Amino acid sequence: MTEPRPLPEPTPVSRPFWDALAEGRILIQYSPSLGRYVFYPRTLAPGTLADDLEWREIDGRGTLYTYTVAERPTAPPWADRVPQILAVVEWDVGPRFSTELVEVDDPAALRVGMRVRPVFCREPGSSTTLLRYAPAT
C-alpha cells in the first residue's frame, strides 16, 4: 500500500495563505519598503528585515520557470502518481512558487516560459487546498 502523502500544516505565520487557498483566493505578502512581493510567508521582510509585510491578494497567473517530468517517484507516497510533473512557476507579480502541473495532455508540449493558470485542489479527506498549475488555454 502506498504511504499517505504528507499535507502541509498551517502555522501562525502562514495561516492567511492557506485559509485564502481554501476560499479559492491567493494571498501572499508584500513589503512596501522593498516594493515587492515576498514568498513564502515570513514575519520580517527578507534582505532588509523590515517589519512591514502585509497580505495582498494576487491573481496567481504566471509563467513556467522550469519543470521536470519525473518518471521515478520522488518518494514512496507518490509511487502511484508517476509521472510527476514538478514545476516552478514565476508569478507575474514576481516571486516563484514550487508546485505540480495538472491537466497536462502532452508533457512533451510543455515549454519553459509558457503561460500557466492556478488550479485550486481540495485534498480528499482533508480541509487543505493545494495550489497546483495548469497550462493556460
Added chain:
Amino acid sequence: MAGLRGEAAIVGIAELPAERKQRRPELFTLDQYALLARMVLEDAGLDARVVNGIVAHGLAESDMFVPATLSEYLGLPLDFGERVDLGGATSAGMVWRAAVAVELGLCDAVLAVVPGSAMLPRSERRPSSGPGWYGASSNNYGSPQAEFEIPYGHVGQNAPYAQIARRYAAEFGYDERATAKIAVDQRTNACAHPGAVFHGRPITVDDVLASPVIADPLRLLDVVMRVQGGAGVLVVNADLARRARNRPVWVKGFGEHIAFKTPTYADDMVRTPIARAAERAFSMAGLDRAAVDVASIYDCYTITVLMSLEDAGFCAKGEGMRWVQEHDLTFRGDFPLNTAGGQLSFGQAGMAGGMHHVVDGARQVMGRAGEAQVAECHTAFVTGNGGIMSEQVALLLQGE
C-alpha cells in the same frame, strides 16, 4: 585581500574503497571517525597526540555536542572544535576552516574526516527511525520545505537538479551527448582507480543515453551511485608538515557562498554560488585558471559538473556543452577532472562524497594516484556543492 598565507597543509589522506553492499563490519559513526582518524595519521606518519583540532559534520549517535563527544571518545583534548553543516560542501568547508584555525595558531593539527557508511549497528530494543525519504528536506513543523515543497512531491535531489537542467536547456540549449561524455570520461578514470565502485566497468556515451530517464532530462547514468565508504584528511601547520611523510598539499585559497536552500528561490537558477566562491579562491591564491593541473568538481549529477565548470570560470557561461566535447577530461587528457572517478563513478559515500574530491585533489598533488596519476601535477582545484547548487565551496591546493 584578506586570506590564507598558504601555511597549512594536507599531509595525510584516507578513503575507504567504495562498496555497494558493505562487506566491512558495521560501525557506529563514532567508530568510523576513529578508524578514519587513525588512517589519516598513519598516512601522514604522525602520532595521534599531535591532534588538537577537529572539524566534524555530525554523529548518528548524538545530535548535539559533536566535537566534545569526539574529543572524549578519541581521547584528544582540543583547542579548536567545529561543526560544519553545508551538505555536499561540508568537506571542502571543513578543510578551509581547519586551515584558518592552523594559520591563526589556534591549533597544530586538525582532523577533518567524514564517515560514509550508513550501515550502523542496530538496536534490538529501539525501533529504527522513521522514513528516510525526506532526504535533504526537513518535514518538521514550521519548515518551509514541509509546508511549500514536500506536499507537491518536491523532495529528494533528482527532480530539482532536473529542473535546473531544464532551465539551463531553455537558456543555452542542451546536448545530452556532452553531459554523457562527462560521465564517460569519469568512468575511464574510475577504471584506473581500484577503490572505485565501477572499477573495471567502462561505459560509452550510448550507454548513458540508453539508461532509463529518472527525471527528464536526467538519466540513471547522469546520477551518483550511493555507496558505503568514508574519507578524510589531516591538516597541519608548517612544522608538522616538514615532519610528515607525504608531500605537503598547501591550502592556498578558498571561497564559500551560500545563497538559498531550495532553488525555486534562487535569484537565477542557472548561475550558481560557485562563481563567487571560485573567484575568491583564485584571487586569494593569486592563481589563474590556467594554473590548475587537476580539477575535482563536486558531481552529484553531470549537469552539476557542467555548470560548475562554467561558473568557476573554466569556460564561458553557456559554452560548457561545447567545451566538454572539445576537452579530454580523463587523467591522460588536457583537463584532468575527477581522476578517481568522481562520485558518479567512484560512488557517493553519503556525506563523505564531498571529501572524495578533497582526497582526489590532494592525492594527485602528492603524486600518489597510481595508474591515474597526472604528470607534473602541482595545483588542484576542488569544489563542494551542498543542497541543490545552494551552497558551494572552492579550494585551491598546491604542492611546493
